Amino acid sequence: MIDISQLNYSSADFWQQLTHLLAWEGVSDAAVTETVRNILADVKKRGDAAVVEYSCRFDRLNVSTMAELEIPLNRAQAALNNIPVVQRQALEQAAERVRRYHEHQKQDSWQYTEADGTVLGQQVTPLDRAGLYVPGGKAAYPSSVLMNALPAKVAGVKELIMVVPTPDGEVNELVLAAAAIAGVDRIFAVGGAQAVAALAYGTETIPQVDKIVGPGNIFVATAKGMVFGTVGIDMIAGPSEILVICDGKTDPDWIAMDLFSQAEHDEDAQSILVSPDADFLRRVSESIEKLLPTMERQEIITTSLNSRGALIQVADLDEAIEVANFIAAEHLELSVDDPAEMAKKIRHAGAIFMGRYTPEALGDYCAGPNHVLPTSRTARFSSPLGVYDFQKRSSLIQVSAEGAQPLGKIASVLARGESLTAHARSAEYRLKS
């Protein structure tokens, strides 16, 4: 039975209600933390041997060497050759579009020369090596392999190491096929905190990487948090969310299904619809009631909508924009007449899906942009996963002998103002008078 929250912008306590609805605290379990800390320390110390042991224990495998846990690239290529051709084509077309979009994100080095010959600039280089965590078992998503691997490859990362647990020895053929398409360089059948540790510290067999990306369960997320600093990590994601703004002129069944597409992810996912049209909100409710019994994941959707969903009535689209900028949603769908105009007023969102023909699902799989997006209001300060996450910058400073004169004097004054006299004298040595 659907009982989705109904909010109205005009209520005195609207913002309070909305804040309450959005509130999300990640689990912080002392037992998980302790377990992960031990696994990290053990893998750091014992390398391959520890990874093999944990894999046997947690994934119920029966192997004795790390070599047995490496999945050869020709095995991934075989998966690609063996999956149904319609799936292969869909994966390849999606990969091609994702690659093309991400090419636009590449950042180039630049520099400029000042009148006295001083050169200033920024040198952009790819990471040497990246690690890609891919969940195993039921939540194995080939699209996630493409979305995490392709930006790294476009950035020019030389070696991309994928880890994916194979509980009871079960491998996901679509995931392997996606790895082959994306150009992953090595694949290991390991998962959990032990996989994160192996990537962060390196073992005899698994090379140390510079950054680890990709989704995982609470053990993986906790491990990523702990190794941050030794390696880079992507954002630790909260539950997925969609905010749909609709003017009331889109088929309510479409909008209901768009809300479902978010809610079906898990019970904590959040689907919110904002509209100035009260009658439309009612019709979407009816569509929800009507369509829900036809959904494979009816139970998850119901729980998600009842606990975290909402239908919000506003007076006009300006109020809707205000709500959207407060929520800073991971996915923002603008199902309105002039979405481009409205998008200009959006200050915070992970991805903006514009118009009635752009359901989130297209962006999740194949439109081109990345589906790894900032959740839980973090779009206020962070960005989709992109090529820029696999590039880094070095400042370039080449001061000419002439340029060192005025700059040395400024530096000397400021350094002495901070009582850093070695700084001052280092600058003063370069002065000619």
Place this chain on the structure above:
Amino acid sequence: MIDISQLNYSSADFWQQLTHLLAWEGVSDAAVTETVRNILADVKKRGDAAVVEYSCRFDRLNVSTMAELEIPLNRAQAALNNIPVVQRQALEQAAERVRRYHEHQKQDSWQYTEADGTVLGQQVTPLDRAGLYVPGGKAAYPSSVLMNALPAKVAGVKELIMVVPTPDGEVNELVLAAAAIAGVDRIFAVGGAQAVAALAYGTETIPQVDKIVGPGNIFVATAKGMVFGTVGIDMIAGPSEILVICDGKTDPDWIAMDLFSQAEHDEDAQSILVSPDADFLRRVSESIEKLLPTMERQEIITTSLNSRGALIQVADLDEAIEVANFIAAEHLELSVDDPAEMAKKIRHAGAIFMGRYTPEALGDYCAGPNHVLPTSRTARFSSPLGVYDFQKRSSLIQVSAEGAQPLGKIASVLARGESLTAHARSAEYRLKS
């Protein structure tokens, strides 16, 4: 007495020795963690009242309202008017150069239209509001105010809130002057974990920000780590480091002073010199012995050089580059004939100081690039603080009705392959046949 480590690339255990020399583990003290956790929770709950209490206790102030802790902008302007004119000019010239360099880092929105009318792009927006932590007391650095504030302002951040503790009521005039020059919008005389909490959660008086940047002590660093996710943060920095590569043709006194300029920061700072010229390494040692007694911070420099410094002999500059890429230094000085050519081979460094007339000190204060740089080998995956840290991206996806046909089919196949049928049906609704 100076007893700096001497390493030789040709030693069998060179890489092991180097790894040992570079090893750095940040302090992770359970007592600090607990203290900070309590302060954060208290400020989150009680707001201004808690901040006022902690400020009175830790900074030995005697105030009863938050309003008394706001430093008006005209007070900062007065500081700027009152400092010696040579300092004012140095700060203004440095700010102007830093601003000009950072203008080059601004990223713009982009989009492209496909043949079927589908529009894809990326919308770049500034953060709404940023918080800048500035240490008080002895480690008060006006240059740090400029380096943290100016990129935010260039990015277009509307409101920049600075917090700076004033122990015993003491304010640093140069810091206030720098705030006035940089265009800081509001200033509060609060520090420590309570300041970080106020910025992260907001209080009745201090507005919630979207990102907190700036250096601080272990309480501040721990607090920043804990509020990450609620707000963005910059990197949590380790001790400062310099790696100098010299071909032996720079005045050894200059190089010794460049090493000192890093070592004088604190006992944990790291200064390393690499050269293929054994005689030059010896001459720099002699310069160190000679110059050290003349340094104000002789003790700190001695401790730093003895415990963490090194002189490394290599066979040639190619080996030096290999060492530099392993160390991924925060500051890399290339004191050689053709530094531009050598810089192209550098894959990892925070900032590259090129040529004999570019000591690090110029970059620390006024060359233009930022002095907030990745430490402890994190230049392998991260970048200097920049305008890009105060901008974020939203993906733009506007699929045309025509474009929704092929994309809908691809998404449908992939979504069904992942058992996400609401995703599939949401895409299929947009299909016309």
